[in-house]
Amino acid sequence: MKTSTLFAVCGIVCGLTAVSLGFAGKPWQAGLFGLAAGVWNIATLIMERRGGDDD
Incomplete structure:
Protein backbone atom coordinates (compact mmCIF):
# COMPACT_ATOMS: atom_id res chain seq x y z
CA MET A 1 0.00 0.00 0.00
CA LYS A 2 1.32 3.41 -0.91
CA THR A 3 2.03 5.83 1.91
CA SER A 4 -0.25 8.47 0.42
CA THR A 5 -3.13 5.97 0.37
CA LEU A 6 -2.53 5.17 4.04
CA PHE A 7 -2.49 8.90 4.86
CA ALA A 8 -5.80 9.36 3.01
CA VAL A 9 -7.40 6.49 4.94
CA CYS A 10 -6.21 8.00 8.24
CA GLY A 11 -7.66 11.38 7.24
CA ILE A 12 -11.04 9.82 6.44
CA VAL A 13 -11.10 7.89 9.72
CA CYS A 14 -10.23 11.02 11.72
CA GLY A 15 -12.90 13.00 9.87
CA LEU A 16 -15.60 10.43 10.55
CA THR A 17 -14.54 10.23 14.20
CA ALA A 18 -14.79 14.03 14.45
CA VAL A 19 -18.31 13.96 13.02
CA SER A 20 -19.46 11.24 15.40
CA LEU A 21 -17.92 13.01 18.40
CA GLY A 22 -19.62 16.23 17.33
CA PHE A 23 -23.00 14.52 17.22
CA ALA A 24 -22.26 12.97 20.62
CA GLY A 25 -21.87 16.45 22.12
CA LYS A 26 -18.11 16.42 22.68
CA PRO A 27 -16.97 19.59 20.90
CA TRP A 28 -13.32 19.84 21.89
CA GLN A 29 -12.62 16.17 21.13
CA ALA A 30 -14.35 16.61 17.78
CA ARG A 49 2.72 16.08 -5.24
CA ARG A 50 6.09 14.58 -4.46
CA GLY A 51 5.31 11.95 -7.03
CA GLY A 52 7.58 9.37 -5.45
CA ASP A 53 6.76 5.68 -5.42
CA ASP A 54 6.29 5.03 -1.72
CA ASP A 55 5.60 1.33 -1.50
Whole structure:
Protein backbone atom coordinates (compact mmCIF):
# COMPACT_ATOMS: atom_id res chain seq x y z
CA MET A 1 0.00 0.00 0.00
CA LYS A 2 1.32 3.41 -0.91
CA THR A 3 2.03 5.83 1.91
CA SER A 4 -0.25 8.47 0.42
CA THR A 5 -3.13 5.97 0.37
CA LEU A 6 -2.53 5.17 4.04
CA PHE A 7 -2.49 8.90 4.86
CA ALA A 8 -5.80 9.36 3.01
CA VAL A 9 -7.40 6.49 4.94
CA CYS A 10 -6.21 8.00 8.24
CA GLY A 11 -7.66 11.38 7.24
CA ILE A 12 -11.04 9.82 6.44
CA VAL A 13 -11.10 7.89 9.72
CA CYS A 14 -10.23 11.02 11.72
CA GLY A 15 -12.90 13.00 9.87
CA LEU A 16 -15.60 10.43 10.55
CA THR A 17 -14.54 10.23 14.20
CA ALA A 18 -14.79 14.03 14.45
CA VAL A 19 -18.31 13.96 13.02
CA SER A 20 -19.46 11.24 15.40
CA LEU A 21 -17.92 13.01 18.40
CA GLY A 22 -19.62 16.23 17.33
CA PHE A 23 -23.00 14.52 17.22
CA ALA A 24 -22.26 12.97 20.62
CA GLY A 25 -21.87 16.45 22.12
CA LYS A 26 -18.11 16.42 22.68
CA PRO A 27 -16.97 19.59 20.90
CA TRP A 28 -13.32 19.84 21.89
CA GLN A 29 -12.62 16.17 21.13
CA ALA A 30 -14.35 16.61 17.78
CA GLY A 31 -12.21 19.67 17.12
CA LEU A 32 -9.02 17.75 17.83
CA PHE A 33 -10.00 14.93 15.50
CA GLY A 34 -11.03 17.49 12.88
CA LEU A 35 -7.63 19.10 13.16
CA ALA A 36 -5.96 15.70 12.84
CA ALA A 37 -8.05 14.95 9.74
CA GLY A 38 -6.90 18.21 8.17
CA VAL A 39 -3.27 17.41 8.91
CA TRP A 40 -3.60 13.93 7.38
CA ASN A 41 -5.24 15.39 4.27
CA ILE A 42 -2.50 17.99 3.85
CA ALA A 43 0.10 15.25 4.28
CA THR A 44 -1.70 13.23 1.60
CA LEU A 45 -1.56 16.15 -0.83
CA ILE A 46 2.15 16.66 -0.14
CA MET A 47 2.88 12.96 -0.69
CA GLU A 48 0.96 12.95 -3.98
CA ARG A 49 2.72 16.08 -5.24
CA ARG A 50 6.09 14.58 -4.46
CA GLY A 51 5.31 11.95 -7.03
CA GLY A 52 7.58 9.37 -5.45
CA ASP A 53 6.76 5.68 -5.42
CA ASP A 54 6.29 5.03 -1.72
CA ASP A 55 5.60 1.33 -1.50
